[in-house]
Amino acid sequence: MRPTLLIVDDHPGFRSLARKLLEAGGFAVVGEAANGHAAVATARQLRPDVVLLDIQLPDIDGFEVTARLADGEAGPVVVLTSTRDRVDYGERVERSGARGFIPKAELSGAALRAFLGDDQVR
Amino acid sequence: MNPRLRLALALATLVAGLANVALLLRAGDDREESLVYLVITIVGVGWSFVGAGLVAWSRRPENRTGALMVAVGLAQLLNGLLFNGVILVRERFAFALWFLLATLPEGVLGHLIAIFPDGRATTRLQRVFIIANYAATVPLALVQLLLVEPGRLGCTDCPNDIFGLGGRDRYGDVVLAVSDLSLAVLTALLLWIVVMRWRHAAEPRRRSLAPVALVGIVLLIVYMTGQTLKAVLPDPPLALEVGFNLAILIALVLWPLAFLAGLARTRLDRSAVGDLAVQLGEALPPGRLEQVLARALHDPTLQLAYWLPDRDAFVDAAGRPVELPAAGGDRAVTILRHDGDPVAAMLHDAALDEDPALVRAVAATARMTIENERLQAEVRAQLEEVRASRARIVEFGDAERRRVERNLHDGAQQRLVSISLALGIARSQVGATSEQEMAVALDDAAAELRLALVELRELARGIHPVILSEAGLGPALVSLAERSPIPVTVTAVPPERLPSRVEETAYYVASEALANAAKHAHATAVSISARRLEGELLVEVGDDGVGGADPDGSGLRGLADRVAALDGQLRVYSPDGKGTRITAELPCGS
Numbered sequence: 001m002r003p004t005l006l007i008v009d010d011h012p013g014f015r016s017l018a019r020k021l022l023e024a025g026g027f028a029v030v031g032e033a034a035n036g037h038a039a040v041a042t043a044r045q046l047r048p049d050v051v052l053l054d055i056q057l058p059d060i061d062g063f064e065v066t067a068r069l070a071d072g073e074a075g076p077v078v079v080l081t082s083t084r085d086r087v088d089y090g091e092r093v094e095r096s097g098a099r100g101f102i103p104k105a106e107l108s109g110a111a112l113r114a115f116l117g118d119d120q121v122r
Numbered sequence: 123m124n125p126r127l128r129l130a131l132a133l134a135t136l137v138a139g140l141a142n143v144a145l146l147l148r149a150g151d152d153r154e155e156s157l158v159y160l161v162i163t164i165v166g167v168g169w170s171f172v173g174a175g176l177v178a179w180s181r182r183p184e185n186r187t188g189a190l191m192v193a194v195g196l197a198q199l200l201n202g203l204l205f206n207g208v209i210l211v212r213e214r215f216a217f218a219l220w221f222l223l224a225t226l227p228e229g230v231l232g233h234l235i236a237i238f239p240d241g242r243a244t245t246r247l248q249r250v251f252i253i254a255n256y257a258a259t260v261p262l263a264l265v266q267l268l269l270v271e272p273g274r275l276g277c278t279d280c281p282n283d284i285f286g287l288g289g290r291d292r293y294g295d296v297v298l299a300v301s302d303l304s305l306a307v308l309t310a311l312l313l314w315i316v317v318m319r320w321r322h323a324a325e326p327r328r329r330s331l332a333p334v335a336l337v338g339i340v341l342l343i344v345y346m347t348g349q350t351l352k353a354v355l356p357d358p359p360l361a362l363e364v365g366f367n368l369a370i371l372i373a374l375v376l377w378p379l380a381f382l383a384g385l386a387r388t389r390l391d392r393s394a395v396g397d398l399a400v401q402l403g404e405a406l407p408p409g410r411l412e413q414v415l416a417r418a419l420h421d422p423t424l425q426l427a428y429w430l431p432d433r434d435a436f437v438d439a440a441g442r443p444v445e446l447p448a449a450g451g452d453r454a455v456t457i458l459r460h461d462g463d464p465v466a467a468m469l470h471d472a473a474l475d476e477d478p479a480l481v482r483a484v485a486a487t488a489r490m491t492i493e494n495e496r497l498q499a500e501v502r503a504q505l506e507e508v509r510a511s512r513a514r515i516v517e518f519g520d521a522e523r524r525r526v527e528r529n530l531h532d533g534a535q536q537r538l539v540s541i542s543l544a545l546g547i548a549r550s551q552v553g554a555t556s557e558q559e560m561a562v563a564l565d566d567a568a569a570e571l572r573l574a575l576v577e578l579r580e581l582a583r584g585i586h587p588v589i590l591s592e593a594g595l596g597p598a599l600v601s602l603a604e605r606s607p608i609p610v611t612v613t614a615v616p617p618e619r620l621p622s623r624v625e626e627t628a629y630y631v632a633s634e635a636l637a638n639a640a641k642h643a644h645a646t647a648v649s650i651s652a653r654r655l656e657g658e659l660l661v662e663v664g665d666d667g668v669g670g671a672d673p674d675g676s677g678l679r680g681l682a683d684r685v686a687a688l689d690g691q692l693r694v695y696s697p698d699g700k701g702t703r704i705t706a707e708l709p710c711g712s
Contacts, residue, residue, distance in 0.1 A: 011536065014536070014540065017543040021547045024551065104539040105538065105539050105543075109550075
């Protein structure tokens with residue numbers, strides 16, 4: 001079964017491109033969210049396997065969303081993404097509890113899948 | 123003071139005093155007190171007050187203290203004449219007349235103490251006291267005459283009802299009790315006024331209050347001790363009573379001299395000017411002048427402020443702005459001028475205004491030093507301004523870099539990410555879709571790439587317009603006008619190239635003003651001109667917008683700093699509703 005995915009980003013252009021790319025890359029995109037609060041609510045409702053989460057959001061940032069998602073039982077795998085590079089955020093990515101980080105320009109189905117252990121691929 | 127008036131008052135005083143002595147001699151054994159005692163009480167005190175008062179009046183005609191002292195003395199002499207008259211004629215109406223005016227000297231004395239040394243009431247409490255105190259003289263005496271049995275007022279020979287009105291001592295007890303109470307309240311009030319004045323007084327005022335307060339305190343102590351002894355000893359020895367009375371009399375006669383001395387002490391020590399000249403002969407470390415002047419004028423609160431013509435403001439020795447106090451308060455200002463232009467201001471206790479000549483003399487002596495300190499203060503103020511603008515320039519640079527990073531991130535970087543994703547999608551479709559679909563995907567990517575390039579160019583131009591360095595200010599302004607969202611007319615540009623710093627600053631003045639016109643002023647038309655005048659470039663930008671631009675807002679402040687860095691001057695005229703006009707004068711050598 002294809003892993004289910006929620007895409008969180010405030011740019012609709014990015015969401016639609018990422019949906020096309022990742023669906024071609026073997027994911028089932030079950031939802032999109034344009035800000036942090038919507039991301040938390042949608043994730044709780046849809047229970048996706050993976051959340052692709054932009055760090056810069058108009059309300060709460062991706063680190064805060066990651067922390068809130070980790071509060072729930074059996075939270076989704078969170079993978080952070082950004083136009084900026086990982087080094088721009090220092091240790092915040094490691095400390096956030098997210099499974100990993102992919103720069104937007106390097107996003108692909110394979111890159112995202114690399115962060116999922118075998119157990120996650122149902 | 124009019125010399126004729128002075129002579130008339132002096133003569134009247136002399137005559138009244140002699141008449142008193144004559145009447146006292148005539149009355150002979152009819153009086154109860156000794157002749158010497160009465161002569162001192164009436165004539166000594168009267169002459170002393172009038173004499174000292176006339177001196178004070180002539181020296182300080184604007185200060186009411188002298189006139190009031192004269193009034194105290196005259197009231198006392200008049201009182202004596204009436205008192206002697208009563209003894210001689212033993213007539214009820216004579217008694218009534220004397221009784222009515224008997225407390226007038228105390229009333230005027232209270233007034234005098236309440237307003238010393240200013241010569242006028244300065245607080246509401248003082249005004250209330252003065253009115254109440256006069257009400258306790260003639261008006262209160264009239265009430266007493268009408269309602270109290272004359273025997274209880276001191277007229278043993280008078281009939282029970284002086285005026286034959288029929289009402290006989292019906293309210294005597296009440297009236298006398300109220301009178302005593304009001305006297306006690308008034309005395310307490312006066313003491314309070316004097317204590318408060320002392321507490322709030324700066325050094326110069328205390329110097330003038332001190333002699334009066336000293337004699338007043340001696341009087342009070344002697345009087346209270348005497349009263350206490352009288353109450354404690356059932357039959358006090360005559361010598362004791364005479365001793366106390368004499369002490370009180372001497373103090374009373376000396377008191378006017380204390381007033382005079384107090385007034386004289388507000389005219390300060392002239393030798394201070396000489397000492398000052400010597401001290402100024404030695405080099406003073408910066409900031410010390412204020413202390414030296416404070417000492418010369420006996421006013422530790424004295425503050426010096428220097429005039430900065432550039433800033434239209436007074437600053438202290440460290441270059442910080444100083445507010446001048448409003449007129450009429452405890453603080454006064456003496457402005458020192460040179461050829462009519464202000465050089466400095468001395469902020470001092472208002473008491474020093476009593477002797478403006480001395481303050482001016484001190485200021486004139488210190489003029490050279492003050493001018494030096496003013497120049498130093500000016501330099502310090504400029505340094506302070508440079509420091510502040512340097513900090514703002516650094517801050518502005520940081521903010522600029524943050525803006526560039528954000529623009530890159532939001533613009534070109536997003537576009538490039540999209541291209542990368544679009545190419546990723548195309549790559550995943552290789553072999554799976556038609557060539558036509560592949561071509562569409564690649565076209566999309568190419569279109570994104572063109573947009574990214576446009577945005578990068580815009581951004582680069584915002585960082586530094588290439589046309590400015592390549593072609594010069596004129597073409598750069600024309601290009602700026604062409605790219606503007608609101609119509610811009612460029613009315614004049616310099617034909618020749620100018621130093622790059624001048625061209626850049628002129629360009630930023632125009633572009634910032636233009637951005638403001640579009641963003642904040644909602645202007646519909648803007649005109650820009652840049653003209654070479656003698657040795658400088660004058661840049662003017664005017665719009666027809668809403669006006670009300672804030673020259674201290676970060677944008678205009680940054681411009682002003684930029685212009686100031688070239689020793690230029692930025693001016694903003696932006697009345698509400700009348701459009702905005704920004705001019706920059708930029709020196710450009712030659």
